[in-house]
Amino acid sequence: MAALGPLAGQLSAEQRNDAAAYAPRDAESTRVRAELARGGDTLPAVVVYVRASGITAADRSAVQGRFAGSTVEESADGRALLQTVPLDARDLDALYDRTVQLRAEARSGLPPGLAAQVTGPAGALVDGAGAFLDVDVTVLLVTLAVVASLLLVIYRSPVLWLAPLLSVMVAAGAAQGAVTLVVRAFDLTVNGLSQGILTVLVFGVGTDYALLLTARYREELHRHADRRAAMATALRRAAPAITASAATVVGGLLCLLPASVTTTRSLGAIGAAGVAVVLTAMLSLYPALLVALGRWVFWPRVPLPGTPTPAAPAWRWLAGRLARRPRLAWIAAATVLVALAVPLLGARIGVPSERSYVTAPESVVGDRVVAMHFPAGSSAPADIVAPRAIVDALMSTLPHEPGIAGVRRVGDTHLQAVLASGPGSPAAADTVRRLRAVLPADALVGGAAATVLDTAEANDHDRWIVIPAVLAVLFVVLVLLLRALLAPVLLVAIALASFAAALGGGWLLFGPVLGFAGLDDQAILIGFVVLTALGIDYNIFLLSRVREDGVLPALVATGGVITSAGVVLAATFAALTVVPVVFVIELGVVVAAGVLLDTLLVRSVLVPSLLLELPGGGVPIGRVPDGHLGVDDPRDQPLGANRSRPPHAD
Structure with a gap:
């Protein structure tokens, strides 16, 4: 210490809470961001001014020249002005402070009745970091x-x-x-x-x-x-x-x-x-x-x-019940897990960026206002970096592409395409895919919509790599611990079922009750890794004691302490729900619920009852300490021993 x-x-x-911190390392949008940074790293803040009765001459006069280097555009319906302000993005802390200051300045000194919201990439960064x-x-x-x-x-x-x-x-x-x-x-x-x-x-x-x-x-x-x-x-x-x-x-x-x-x-x-x-x-x-x-x-x-260890009557009672009807116990426990996992069949995967907060921040509200008066992607256009030789041709052809509302030239090799859809929408993702398909290979498409698309695809890719790796690690650890094969296979399958149950039960809360748009990709991936690794812990604690004393005495000896540990761990992860971001709340709830399932159902009922049923598991069963099983009961022999099945086993 x-x-x-x-x-x-x-x-x-050391914290970084900007879009680059979440973006995939080798994605096309990341390469575009790096390319643009070489020419002077700036990030635009977009101020949208609205007057329901129509913009006046006094409004235009107040907005024009309000911020150095800004450009102003008026909506076709004559009710809104869009002002783009480039900000220095080389120092993220300074950018954060400058955007917060700009929000205050944008509202000060305006003609009465003219409302202002600050959005765009800089506004989104402030709201993301602020959360x-x-x-x-x-x-x-x-x-x-x-x-x-x-x-x-x-x-x-x-x-x-x-x-x-x-x-x-x-x-x-x-x-x-x-x-x-x-x-x-x-x-x-x-x-x-x-x-x-x-x-x-x-x-x-x-x-x-x-x-x-x-x-x-x-x-x-x-x-x-x-x-x-x-x-x-x-x-x-x-x-x-x-x-x-x-x-x-x-x-x-x-x-x-x-x-x-x-x-x-x-x-x-x-x-x-x-x-x-x-x-x-x-x-x-x-x-x-x-x-x-x-x-x-x-x-x-x-x-x-010399004094006896305090009794655990509740756990002795449970051990006795499991010893008499292990099959009924594990079938009932498995049924609960399956029932909780069923809601996943109707779950939506992915959370649009505009619905990623519990309460919509100013950047999200501003984007909604922009979409009412301008093309929805006006606050965060797509960045296109292309060789100088084809820029003029792209300026002519891109406006005719579906989903493109307009194109402007920002630099020698840099174009901005205003999308007809908001940057977090499926339609914007489709437009980015289409652009990447029709543009030459040496032209790159980045920007907010491209970053959202690349991150979603990267999360999907990561799931197929990370989840099998985690399951392999857990399987190897259990094989080394148990010196068996069948039990580790069952325990890994149980870990998957437990996670599915936690996720399905969580969706019942997130969707119908809290109104979340879907299950966040990162919450699923990180939740799986954390929950399966932590959940298998309790089985390790139980099984290590099983190796010493047998299944039933181990359950009695560890029941209270492991349950206490599970409640503490679940409560600590529930603390993440204080963060007003959808995927953090989902992560905290799923891990907390999964830990409680592992503690109260899986480790207390499902695993012990399965161990009592496993043939050839090589795990001793032992007697219930209060004498529910007799000294000569066949269950006192290690699993897999040559023993006859007691008549009351089922």
Whole structure:
């Protein structure tokens, strides 16, 4: 912490929330942006002035020359003026401040009755960045409050909750410092979303690891008079599972590195670095802190040597029910997952840019006003970069292309085509595809509509690369852990079903209730990676205990602590819903819902009941601790042993 802590506060300074931060690295729109930057990096702000009764001479006089270097166009209906103001885009922080200032200036001193809105690429940048402004602080405060409250409820101790919270806070500071170094060393892109995810991920998994280690330490304190010996035993037994869990999360996140979308790729390295630091802290600082504090930290329920571990009657009852009717249990649990996944059949994939905010910001409102009086794409025209020799020919032919409302020459090799449709619409995407098909190979099409199209196509491409990679990583980890093949196949299939159920259940909220336009591409991809990696964690914790004690005792021993860990993790990801952006809210809800499904249904019912049914799984079953199964019951033998099926098995 001493080495990395001072760097933690510098991570926010590395943020980029402009369109380039989200764009695919090798897309045509990205190449156009780079080409235009060589000739002087500018970004236009577009001011639309409207008077319902018609623009007056006083209005024209007030607008003309209002901003240096601007151009003014009047609408055909005579009710609106469109003013394009080029802004210096070399310094994004200065561009943000200048656009905010321009919004104030655009409204000041206007004739009464003349309204103004600032949109265009610069306005969209300000609104996009503004949605994430100070989001890391907000998410941190909400997460802190949630974790502290839940730890108080879980431990019911006035002191014990402080130890994990303090350790996770230290780990979070060190993790942010480490991520700052990683971002600088590998030239990664960090934005408000990735920093917010880093915060909830660090607090979520860090608290989970603390809960699991604390529970094992408490057990050992009932057996050992020396608390150091108790912690040594707890670490020896819990650390492999915690390390395997962290390795699974890190491996899953690193599967994002092949992604072509800049922020998605960077999130993989950022999240992996954060989890690695948290693992280090929770296996070093936290156990040392617990041992230093002594047994009294558990007051008022201090674990004393020779006393029994507190009973878990609810989990003993559940284990007994699963032992008697495992097939009925897993069929019922699987039916719930399938039922929740069914709404996906009617879900819409993709969120138009104009509907990507919970409440429409000024740039979106301004675009709607522009579309009422001008061609809808006037606020964000397509940029066409072409060889100088064919520019004149393009000026003659492009206006006749479908979907093009007008063409203007901006530079020797730079044309701007005003689209008839808004930049985030399917019609605009079709126009960009058509332009790229008819233009010569050495002519490039960029701009807002092209960026939206390229990002959507890149997200679709990334899904086909990242999702199979994540599933492969999870399968390998489970094979190594279980030393079997059938169980890992089933667990990976369950992970897919659990994600589909979380996504389908989420769509029931997003569509009919919240009125979102669709499931965001990035929310689907990032949600899958995060949820499957974290969800498989709970099965790793359960199965590592199964290897020691058998299925049923493991369920009883881990039920309370894993459920507590799942609730904490779900609550931390739910903190992302404070961000007023559709795909961030969808991400937070889907991961939170999926973690709860994994905790309360998959790990508690589906996986244990399937393990009881698996032939040749090589996993011991064990007895229910309260004696529901007799000593000579065939279920006490390892799965796959030569045993007859008990008459009550079904």
